[in-house]
Amino acid sequence: MEILENPWPSPALSRLESSAIPPLRVETSRGPVTFDHLQGSALRMYVCGITPYDATHLGHAATYLTFDLINRYQRLRNTSVHFVENITDVDEPLLERADRDHVDWQSLAQRETDLFASDMVALRVFAPEFFVPVTQVMELVDQAISQMKSNGFVYELDGDLYFRTSSFLSDLPISEEQALAIFAERGGDPDRAGKEHPLDAVLWIANKNNEPGWHSSHGFGRPGWHIECAVISLRYLIGENFLAGDSSREYLIDIQGGGNDLIFPHHFMSGAQVKALLGENFARAFIHTGMIGLDGEKMSKSKGNLVFVSKLLAQGVDPTVIRYALLQDHYSLARNWSDAVLQQAQTEVERVRSALGRNQVAPTSSAVAEMVQAIADNLDTPRAFAALNSWIADTESGVEGGSPGEMARALDSLLGLAF
Ligand code: ZN
Numbered sequence: 161m162e163i164l165e166n167p168w169p170s171p172a173l174s175r176l177e178s179s180a181i182p183p184l185r186v187e188t189s190r191g192p193v194t195f196d197h198l199q200g201s202a203l204r205m206y207v208c209g210i211t212p213y214d215a216t217h218l219g220h221a222a223t224y225l226t227f228d229l230i231n232r233y234q235r236l237r238n239t240s241v242h243f244v245e246n247i248t249d250v251d252e253p254l255l256e257r258a259d260r261d262h263v264d265w266q267s268l269a270q271r272e273t274d275l276f277a278s279d280m281v282a283l284r285v286f287a288p289e290f291f292v293p294v295t296q297v298m299e300l301v302d303q304a305i306s307q308m309k310s311n312g313f314v315y316e317l318d319g320d321l322y323f324r325t326s327s328f329l330s331d332l333p334i335s336e337e338q339a340l341a342i343f344a345e346r347g348g349d350p351d352r353a354g355k356e357h358p359l360d361a362v363l364w365i366a367n368k369n370n371e372p373g374w375h376s377s378h379g380f381g382r383p384g385w386h387i388e389c390a391v392i393s394l395r396y397l398i399g400e401n402f403l404a405g406d407s408s409r410e411y412l413i414d415i416q417g418g419g420n421d422l423i424f425p426h427h428f429m430s431g432a433q434v435k436a437l438l439g440e441n442f443a444r445a446f447i448h449t450g451m452i453g454l455d456g457e458k459m460s461k462s463k464g465n466l467v468f469v470s471k472l473l474a475q476g477v478d479p480t481v482i483r484y485a486l487l488q489d490h491y492s493l494a495r496n497w498s499d500a501v502l503q504q505a506q507t508e509v510e511r512v513r514s515a516l517g518r519n520q521v522a523p524t525s526s527a528v529a530e531m532v533q534a535i536a537d538n539l540d541t542p543r544a545f546a547a548l549n550s551w552i553a554d555t556e557s558g559v560e561g562g563s564p565g566e567m568a569r570a571l572d573s574l575l576g577l578a579f
Contacts, residue, residue: 161249161270161293168277170286171576173235174569178525179532181237184230186447187492187538189333189423193445195234195414202240205230206393206443208418208426209291211248212272213257216279217466218486218497219419219452219459225483226449226491227417228285228576229539236573244396245288246389247273249295250372250382253461265372269293279469282479284576290396294388295374297395301383302376304391304437305363307403313436317354319366321378323386325359328432333446334424347385348425361429363387386429389416390442394434403437411444420448420492450493452486459497467497480577481505487541487575509579512571515552516564516579522554524562528570535574544575 183196195203207227210220227243234241248254249269258265273293280287305321308314313324332339339359343350350358362384367373373380394402397413406412412434416427427446434442451458454465472482485505489495515521527547534543551567571577 161247161266161273161295163293163296164291165289166287167291168281168287171284171572171578173232173573176236176528176532176570176573177566179529179570181233181532182536183237184233184536185538186230186445188445188447189427190446192538195239195445198234198237198239198414202242203230203234203415204397204413205241205243205415205417206389206397206413207243207245207288208389208416208422209245209247210273210276211251211253212269212276213254214272214461214466215468215470216276217452217459217468218482219466220276221279221283221469221482222452222486222491222495223417223419223449224280224285225283225486225576226539227415227447229487229491229535229541229574230415230417230447231286232573232576233535233539241286242397243286243288244290244292244393246392247291247293248385248388249273249293251294251385255371275470279473282473283469283483284479284578292392292396294383294392297388297391298374298376298383300391300395301364301387302378303403304387305376305378305383308363308433308436311436311439313433314363315356317352319379319381320362321364322355322360323363323384323429323433323436324356325361325429325432326357328428328435329359331428331432331435332424333428339424339428343425346421346425359425361386361425363433386426387433389426390430390433390437393430393442394438405438405440407440409440411441412438413442414444415447416443416445417447418449420450423448449491450495453494453496455498456496472502477502478506478509480579481509483575484509484577487577488545490542491539511552512548512577513579515555516568518555518564520555520558520560521562521564521567522551522559524551524564524566524570527551527562528566531570531574541575 431442530547531544
């Protein structure tokens with residue numbers, strides 16, 4: 161797979177005519193952050209991408225929609241956004257699936273990545289500036305591990321290289337006990353004999369079982385998960401000379417984002433490894449989205465109850481309805497999906513369309529201003545939809561004085577809902 165710039169066409173963004181657009185405030189795993197430092201500089205946002213062994217499910221979609229709201233909001237504030245996303249195109253789940261289905265792992269990765277891109281187009285998600293497959297950054301990973309090694313944070317165990325996590329435990333976003341309890345189920349190996357600390361994470365995996373591998377100064381093998389995102393984010397958000405560091409900044413990048421199953425270990429490890437590499441703070445804000453459940457149960461690969469965006473689209477579901485449904489509840493919460501949720505969204509989308517189709521509508525400037533305030537306040541989409549619904553109710557009861565075009569443009573620009 162290749163490194164792609166602007167891998168799919170991004171939607172157009174029309175300006176909001178009358179509203180003041182305050183700085184965005186978000187809740188992060190380390191407390192609130194307001195992006196009021198960006199005057200004249202760009203927002204640097206990295207969102208952890210897919211492992212392309214399967215199609216985009218609604219949990220993925222909800223995560224990318226959340227960061228799309230941030231992307232849109234900053235653009236509406238006239239802040240340029242540097243947005244980078246990776247593709248984990250070599251990893252255990254991908255190799256296992258390719259093996260199970262007797263397909264080539266690279267073709268599987270390419271096929272699912274193409275499907276992901278078409279889902280993102282349908283859902284009107286802005287494309288990243290760089291969409292970077294892990295297999296394209298092996299040399300950089302090699303160099304980064306060497307630099308971390310000379311900084312004293314790497315040791316070898318039977319050919320594999322491990323990251324010394326112990327120096328960074330004070331940065332853990334959860335307690336050490338909690339970290340130990342969930343490390344194994346999220347790709348860690350706390351019980352491996354010979355490790356210096358159970359929370360040490362693998363940086364380079366020596367080749368075994370004829371798995372795909374790359375030659376490096378650390379032997380033939382492939383990288384661990386966390387170092388890939390650390391390297392890709394720095395290379396494509398800071399630049400080619402990222403290994404020299406950038407001590408002019410309080411933080412190297414503004415946002416590392418993903419689902420809340422990435423709080424630990426993935427985002428903690430990415431941040432710790434960047435600190436070990438450059439001695440600097442990685443992300444100003446680690447932002448996490450809640451999981452999407454199906455009919456009250458956790459949606460997961462092991463339960464086999466994943467709902468795929470492409471399947472819904474193939475069934476004829478309007479992508480605007482999917483986007484509308486996924487933005488109804490707050491991004492940070494665990495949310496539920498069901499046929500009833502989809503039906504409800506369908507009904508509401510029709511109601512919005514019908515209100516926007518009237519010649520006379522309720523005043524729009526104040527409703528749009530309230531929607532802007534809601535998004536500025538930690539992407540409070542329920543509050544934005546409450547403002548929309550109250551505007552619809554006023555419109556339906558005959559209140560006049562607004563512009564349907566102004567509301568349609570705001571829904572499109574702010575929430576990505578095109579009517
Ligand atoms: Zn990542």
